[in-house]
Amino acid sequence: MDSPAVTILKNGLNVVVEPQPWNPGLSFTLLVPVGSVNDPKDKLGAANMLETWLWKGAGPRDAHAFADALDALGVRRHSGAGVEYTTFSASLLPEGLPAAMELYADLLQRPHLPEAAFESVRALALQELAALDDQPARKLMQHLRREVFASSHGQPVEGTRASIEGMTPDSLREEYHRRYGAQGSVLAVAGGVDAKEVFDLAQKHFGSWGGKAPSSPPVKLTEPHRFYLSQETEQVQIGLFYRDVPPGDYNFYAARLAAMVLSGGMSSRLFSEVREKRGLAYSVGASPGSVKGFGYLVAYAGTMPDRAAETLRVVRQVIHDLRQGVSRAELDRAKVGLRAELMFSGESSRARSSTMARDVYILGKARGLEEIEAEVMDVTLERINLFLGKNPYDDPWTGTLGPREVV
Known part of the structure; x- marks a missing residue:
């Protein structure tokens, strides 16, 4: 498969296309660098609320007519705000x-942002915030991010009750005009399309879009430490x-391959050592993540209060022991697992458009699947073990949530 075709419009919008002649459908993703990381301190949750408000009518159509127009095209749409950006996708x-x-050009450039819909947008934001109490794992991981980052990367996507209640239609419109812009944004398309046709359409519908999307601040971290959130739950x-x-x-x-060894299936180390051998946790795993210029590994376990201390000890020990290296069999299984993920993502135009948009935002370029697979296969046993020996996973930030503190 050839590398994606890329162009940058004069207004700074990045456009990337991966033609898939075998695919009867297509997907596109519009990524705008508007996330909680650039929410003002007194407007936490603004990016999240804006994403909802934008759908309340755009261009010549009110919200109902806009939804009808998408349905008439058979569009399956998805959107959401995150830490660094907001995405709008269509299949x-x-x-x-x-x-x-x-x-979608109307949605991003000519939204109505009607005052009559503002209170419903606020109500949804408050409901989403309140729902965290019923999702203790999500609540803990959100708080963990806030404990780790000294920079605004730790700001909650959902905002806070005070900031949401303090928002006004005018203050949120100000955020739209300040932060939504073409320069720095990305349009990625994958599927049964011609690259030139997409470039022409992008120029036609987005070429006059002005503005500059905000940049992310540099990452700053706190010192690793432990914290505890008290909540009357049955699990920890x-x-x-x-x-x-x-x-x-x-x-x-x-x-990435080391993370697969830790948590890439039923033969992975965390599943085997924590759940299967010891029966310590009903759920356990680890996953890599990143923000621009910074990578991290997050581990999670859900267990009972009387087993929490032992679960924490074993999870830390399993991750610590990676410094001793992985076996040939583990590396081979990890490569198969990672290549399978790549293959499945390659079959999904939505997954590919999303991945390409993120690649352009994070790396400044779009990569083809063959290029990524070649990088995976280039990792030898000697290379991964040398990396793990020199870069041990130690000294984590550690958080627990439950009826009592884990000691």
Whole structure:
């Protein structure tokens, strides 16, 4: 498969296309660098609320007519705000692309942001915030991020009750005008399309879009420490956060493969040692993550209060023992697992458009699946073990949530 085709419009919008002649459908993702990381301190949750408000009518259509127009094209849409950016995606048949592109151009450039819908947007934001109490694992991991980052990367996507209640229609509109812009944003398309056709459509519908999306601040961390959240629950949630290498680093895929050894299935070390051998946790795993310029590994375990201390000890020990290296069999299984993930993502136009948009945002370039697979296969046993020996996963930030503190 050829590398994706890329162009940058004069207004700074990045456009990337991966034609998939075998695919009867297509997907596109619009990534705008508007996230909780650039929410003002007194407007936490603004990016999240804006994403909801934008759908309340755009261009010549009110909210109902806009939804009807998308449904008439058979568009399956998805959107959401995160730490660093907000994405708007669509999956549809190729013949509907011109009309769908026009609709999304209205959504981002000509939203109504009607005052009459503002209170419903606020109510949804408050409900989402309140729902965290019913999702203790998510609540813990959100708080873990806040404990780790001294920079605004730790700001909650959902905001706070005070900031949401203090928001006004005018203050939120100000955030839209200040933060939504073409320069720095990304349009990624994958599926049964021609690259030139996409570039022409992008120019037609987004070429006059002005503005500059905000940049992310540099990452700053606190010192590793432990914290405890008290909540009357039947289980205890455990979260650990480790520094890791960022995307684009020479050892990035060595780190990804190490994470697969830890948590890549029923034969992985955490599942085997924590759950199968000792029966300590009903759920356990580890996953890599990143923000621009910084990578990390997060581990999670859910267990009973009387087993929490032992679960935490064993999880830390299993991760610590990675410094001793992995076996040939473990590396081979990890490569198979990671390549399978790549293959499945390659079959999904939505997954590919999302991945390409993120690659352009994080790395400044879009990579083809063959390039990524080659980097994975280039990791030898000697190389991964040398990396793990020199970069041990130690000294994590550690958080627990439950009826009593884990000691």
